[in-house]
Amino acid sequence: MQAKVAEIAPDTYRISAFHPDYGIEFNQFLVNDDEPFLMHTGFRKSFPTTLEAVRSIVDPAKLRWVGFGHFEPDECGALNEWLAVAPQATALCNFVGSMVMLNDFADRPPRVLADGEVLPIGRHRLRLLSTPHVPHGWDACLYFDETERTLFCSDLFFQPGEREPLIEAGIVERAREAIQGGLAGPMAKDLPYTPDTHGALQRLAALAPRTLAVMHGSSFRGDGRAALLGLGAAIDELLGGRSTGA
Ligand SMILES: [Fe+2]
Ligand SMILES: [Fe+2]
Secondary structure: OOOEEEEEEOOEEEEEEEEOOOOEEEEEEEEOOOOOEEEOOOOHHHHHHHHHHHHOOOOHHHOOEEEOOOOOHHHHOOHHHHHHHOOOOEEEEOHHHHHHHHHHHOOOOOEEOOOOOEEEOOOOEEEEEEOOOOOOOOOOEEEEEOOOOEEEOOOOOOOOEOOOOEEOOOHHHHHHHHHHHHOOOOOOOOOOOOOOHHHHHHHHHOOOOOEEEOOOOOEEEOOHHHHHHHHHHHHHHHOOOOOOOO
Protein backbone atom coordinates (compact mmCIF):
# COMPACT_ATOMS: atom_id res chain seq x y z
CA MET A 1 0.00 0.00 0.00
CA GLN A 2 1.17 3.52 -0.75
CA ALA A 3 0.00 6.72 0.83
CA LYS A 4 -0.70 9.91 -1.11
CA VAL A 5 0.90 13.09 0.17
CA ALA A 6 -0.53 16.58 -0.43
CA GLU A 7 0.22 19.95 1.16
CA ILE A 8 -3.15 21.29 2.33
CA ALA A 9 -1.88 24.37 4.20
CA PRO A 10 1.57 25.95 4.52
CA ASP A 11 4.00 23.29 5.93
CA THR A 12 1.01 21.02 6.58
CA TYR A 13 0.92 17.72 4.72
CA ARG A 14 -1.94 15.27 4.42
CA ILE A 15 -0.79 11.63 4.25
CA SER A 16 -3.69 9.57 2.99
CA ALA A 17 -4.10 5.82 2.62
CA PHE A 18 -7.35 4.34 1.32
CA HIS A 19 -8.21 0.98 2.90
CA PRO A 20 -10.54 -1.00 0.61
CA ASP A 21 -11.56 -3.30 3.48
CA TYR A 22 -13.00 -0.35 5.38
CA GLY A 23 -13.98 1.68 2.32
CA ILE A 24 -12.51 4.80 3.90
CA GLU A 25 -9.31 6.81 3.93
CA PHE A 26 -7.11 7.10 6.97
CA ASN A 27 -5.33 10.44 6.96
CA GLN A 28 -2.37 11.57 9.01
CA PHE A 29 -1.10 15.15 9.04
CA LEU A 30 2.46 16.33 9.39
CA VAL A 31 3.30 19.92 10.31
CA ASN A 32 6.89 20.33 9.18
CA ASP A 33 8.47 22.92 11.44
CA ASP A 34 11.53 23.17 13.73
CA GLU A 35 9.88 20.51 15.88
CA PRO A 36 7.85 18.38 13.43
CA PHE A 37 4.39 17.40 14.64
CA LEU A 38 2.47 14.33 13.45
CA MET A 39 -1.31 14.29 13.98
CA HIS A 40 -2.47 10.64 14.14
CA THR A 41 0.05 7.81 13.86
CA GLY A 42 -2.13 5.58 11.68
CA PHE A 43 -2.61 1.90 12.41
CA ARG A 44 0.26 -0.14 13.81
CA LYS A 45 -0.06 -2.45 10.81
CA SER A 46 0.17 0.55 8.44
CA PHE A 47 3.33 1.89 10.06
CA PRO A 48 5.68 1.05 7.13
CA THR A 49 3.37 2.92 4.75
CA THR A 50 3.09 5.98 6.99
CA LEU A 51 6.83 5.95 7.68
CA GLU A 52 7.69 6.05 3.96
CA ALA A 53 5.23 8.90 3.39
CA VAL A 54 6.71 10.92 6.27
CA ARG A 55 10.21 10.21 4.90
CA SER A 56 9.23 11.94 1.65
CA ILE A 57 8.70 15.14 3.70
CA VAL A 58 11.18 15.03 6.59
CA ASP A 59 13.69 12.64 8.18
CA PRO A 60 11.41 10.53 10.45
CA ALA A 61 14.11 10.49 13.15
CA LYS A 62 13.52 14.25 13.55
CA LEU A 63 9.88 13.85 14.53
CA ARG A 64 9.36 15.70 17.83
CA TRP A 65 5.65 15.58 18.70
CA VAL A 66 2.90 13.03 18.12
CA GLY A 67 -0.69 14.15 18.69
CA PHE A 68 -3.97 12.33 18.22
CA GLY A 69 -7.65 12.86 18.87
CA HIS A 70 -8.54 9.92 21.10
CA PHE A 71 -7.24 6.47 21.98
CA GLU A 72 -8.04 4.25 18.99
CA PRO A 73 -5.74 2.23 16.72
CA ASP A 74 -6.11 4.50 13.68
CA GLU A 75 -5.35 7.53 15.87
CA CYS A 76 -2.40 6.21 17.89
CA GLY A 77 -1.90 2.49 17.20
CA ALA A 78 1.61 3.06 15.85
CA LEU A 79 2.66 5.43 18.65
CA ASN A 80 5.34 3.13 20.05
CA GLU A 81 6.72 2.42 16.58
CA TRP A 82 7.15 6.19 16.14
CA LEU A 83 8.76 6.54 19.56
CA ALA A 84 11.23 3.84 18.49
CA VAL A 85 12.31 5.45 15.20
CA ALA A 86 12.35 9.04 16.53
CA PRO A 87 14.44 9.32 19.71
CA GLN A 88 13.18 12.85 20.52
CA ALA A 89 9.53 12.10 19.80
CA THR A 90 7.04 12.64 22.61
CA ALA A 91 3.33 11.92 22.62
CA LEU A 92 0.95 14.76 23.43
CA CYS A 93 -2.33 14.26 25.26
CA ASN A 94 -4.61 15.77 27.88
CA PHE A 95 -4.88 14.73 31.54
CA VAL A 96 -7.42 11.98 30.94
CA GLY A 97 -5.38 10.67 28.01
CA SER A 98 -2.33 10.32 30.22
CA MET A 99 -4.07 8.88 33.28
CA VAL A 100 -6.29 6.41 31.46
CA MET A 101 -4.28 5.47 28.36
CA LEU A 102 -0.75 6.64 27.72
CA ASN A 103 0.82 6.26 31.16
CA ASP A 104 0.49 2.55 30.56
CA PHE A 105 0.41 2.22 26.78
CA ALA A 106 3.24 4.53 25.68
CA ASP A 107 6.85 3.38 25.86
CA ARG A 108 7.90 6.88 26.97
CA PRO A 109 5.97 9.34 29.16
CA PRO A 110 3.71 11.76 27.28
CA ARG A 111 3.71 15.53 27.55
CA VAL A 112 0.40 16.50 29.12
CA LEU A 113 -1.21 19.72 27.90
CA ALA A 114 -3.99 21.51 29.76
CA ASP A 115 -7.16 22.45 27.93
CA GLY A 116 -6.31 25.54 25.88
CA GLU A 117 -2.55 25.28 26.42
CA VAL A 118 -0.35 26.33 23.50
CA LEU A 119 2.73 24.45 22.33
CA PRO A 120 5.08 26.40 20.02
CA ILE A 121 6.86 24.06 17.58
CA GLY A 122 8.74 26.79 15.66
CA ARG A 123 6.74 29.05 13.38
CA HIS A 124 3.56 27.16 14.21
CA ARG A 125 1.74 27.28 17.55
CA LEU A 126 -0.52 24.37 18.45
CA ARG A 127 -3.36 24.74 20.92
CA LEU A 128 -4.87 21.65 22.54
CA LEU A 129 -8.64 21.70 23.02
CA SER A 130 -10.17 19.03 25.23
CA THR A 131 -13.49 17.90 23.77
CA PRO A 132 -14.69 14.95 25.90
CA HIS A 133 -16.86 12.58 23.81
CA VAL A 134 -16.57 14.80 20.71
CA PRO A 135 -16.32 13.05 18.31
CA HIS A 136 -16.00 10.21 20.83
CA GLY A 137 -13.81 9.06 23.69
CA TRP A 138 -13.41 10.31 27.25
CA ASP A 139 -9.91 11.53 26.40
CA ALA A 140 -10.95 13.30 23.21
CA CYS A 141 -9.00 16.40 22.22
CA LEU A 142 -8.29 18.33 19.04
CA TYR A 143 -5.43 20.59 17.98
CA PHE A 144 -5.62 24.05 16.46
CA ASP A 145 -2.64 25.51 14.63
CA GLU A 146 -3.00 29.18 15.53
CA THR A 147 -0.39 30.25 12.99
CA GLU A 148 -2.19 28.97 9.89
CA ARG A 149 -5.61 28.57 11.53
CA THR A 150 -5.78 24.85 10.80
CA LEU A 151 -8.06 22.72 12.98
CA PHE A 152 -7.07 19.07 13.17
CA CYS A 153 -10.55 17.70 13.66
CA SER A 154 -10.08 13.93 13.92
CA ASP A 155 -13.33 12.11 13.01
CA LEU A 156 -15.46 15.25 12.69
CA PHE A 157 -16.59 15.77 9.07
CA PHE A 158 -16.19 12.02 8.40
CA GLN A 159 -16.71 11.18 4.74
CA PRO A 160 -16.51 7.59 3.45
CA GLY A 161 -14.79 6.62 0.18
CA GLU A 162 -11.65 7.78 -1.57
CA ARG A 163 -11.69 11.57 -1.77
CA GLU A 164 -9.73 14.50 -3.11
CA PRO A 165 -7.20 15.98 -0.66
CA LEU A 166 -8.82 19.39 -0.33
CA ILE A 167 -12.21 20.86 -1.19
CA GLU A 168 -13.54 24.39 -0.86
CA ALA A 169 -17.28 23.69 -0.78
CA GLY A 170 -19.77 21.03 0.21
CA ILE A 171 -18.12 19.54 3.28
CA VAL A 172 -21.13 20.02 5.57
CA GLU A 173 -23.41 18.31 3.07
CA ARG A 174 -21.02 15.35 2.79
CA ALA A 175 -20.64 15.06 6.57
CA ARG A 176 -24.38 15.31 7.12
CA GLU A 177 -25.01 12.60 4.53
CA ALA A 178 -22.44 10.35 6.21
CA ILE A 179 -24.00 10.83 9.67
CA GLN A 180 -27.46 10.15 8.29
CA GLY A 181 -26.27 7.13 6.30
CA GLY A 182 -24.51 5.68 9.33
CA LEU A 183 -27.52 5.80 11.62
CA ALA A 184 -28.98 2.52 10.37
CA GLY A 185 -25.67 0.69 9.87
CA PRO A 186 -23.55 -1.55 12.08
CA MET A 187 -21.25 1.38 12.99
CA ALA A 188 -24.06 3.59 14.31
CA LYS A 189 -23.67 5.59 17.53
CA ASP A 190 -20.06 6.52 16.86
CA LEU A 191 -20.81 10.09 17.90
CA PRO A 192 -22.53 10.27 21.29
CA TYR A 193 -24.85 13.21 21.80
CA THR A 194 -24.30 14.62 25.29
CA PRO A 195 -25.26 17.88 27.05
CA ASP A 196 -21.81 19.18 26.02
CA THR A 197 -21.91 18.32 22.31
CA HIS A 198 -23.54 21.52 21.08
CA GLY A 199 -21.23 23.74 23.15
CA ALA A 200 -18.13 21.88 21.99
CA LEU A 201 -18.98 22.51 18.33
CA GLN A 202 -19.74 26.18 19.07
CA ARG A 203 -16.38 26.53 20.81
CA LEU A 204 -14.57 25.05 17.82
CA ALA A 205 -16.48 27.32 15.42
CA ALA A 206 -15.38 30.37 17.43
CA LEU A 207 -11.77 29.55 16.48
CA ALA A 208 -12.71 30.48 12.90
CA PRO A 209 -10.39 27.96 11.24
CA ARG A 210 -9.21 28.54 7.67
CA THR A 211 -8.48 24.85 7.05
CA LEU A 212 -10.18 21.78 8.50
CA ALA A 213 -7.81 18.79 8.48
CA VAL A 214 -10.14 15.78 8.36
CA MET A 215 -9.08 12.26 9.31
CA HIS A 216 -11.45 10.39 6.97
CA GLY A 217 -12.25 12.20 3.73
CA SER A 218 -11.32 15.50 2.12
CA SER A 219 -9.91 18.39 4.07
CA PHE A 220 -11.59 21.75 3.64
CA ARG A 221 -10.34 25.26 3.02
CA GLY A 222 -12.68 28.19 3.50
CA ASP A 223 -15.01 29.46 6.19
CA GLY A 224 -14.33 26.94 8.94
CA ARG A 225 -16.60 28.77 11.35
CA ALA A 226 -19.60 28.36 9.09
CA ALA A 227 -18.69 24.73 8.39
CA LEU A 228 -18.47 23.90 12.10
CA LEU A 229 -21.75 25.67 12.86
CA GLY A 230 -23.32 23.75 9.97
CA LEU A 231 -21.97 20.45 11.26
CA GLY A 232 -23.16 21.31 14.76
CA ALA A 233 -26.64 22.06 13.47
CA ALA A 234 -26.70 18.75 11.57
CA ILE A 235 -25.59 16.86 14.69
CA ASP A 236 -28.15 18.67 16.86
CA GLU A 237 -30.87 17.70 14.43
CA LEU A 238 -29.87 14.16 13.45
CA LEU A 239 -28.47 12.94 16.78
CA GLY A 240 -29.96 15.30 19.35
CA GLY A 241 -33.40 15.50 17.81
CA ARG A 242 -33.47 19.25 18.08
CA SER A 243 -33.31 22.13 15.67
CA THR A 244 -31.04 24.92 16.89
CA GLY A 245 -30.99 27.05 13.80
CA ALA A 246 -27.25 27.52 14.39
FE1 LIG B 1 -12.38 7.67 16.30
FE1 LIG C 1 -10.72 7.97 12.93
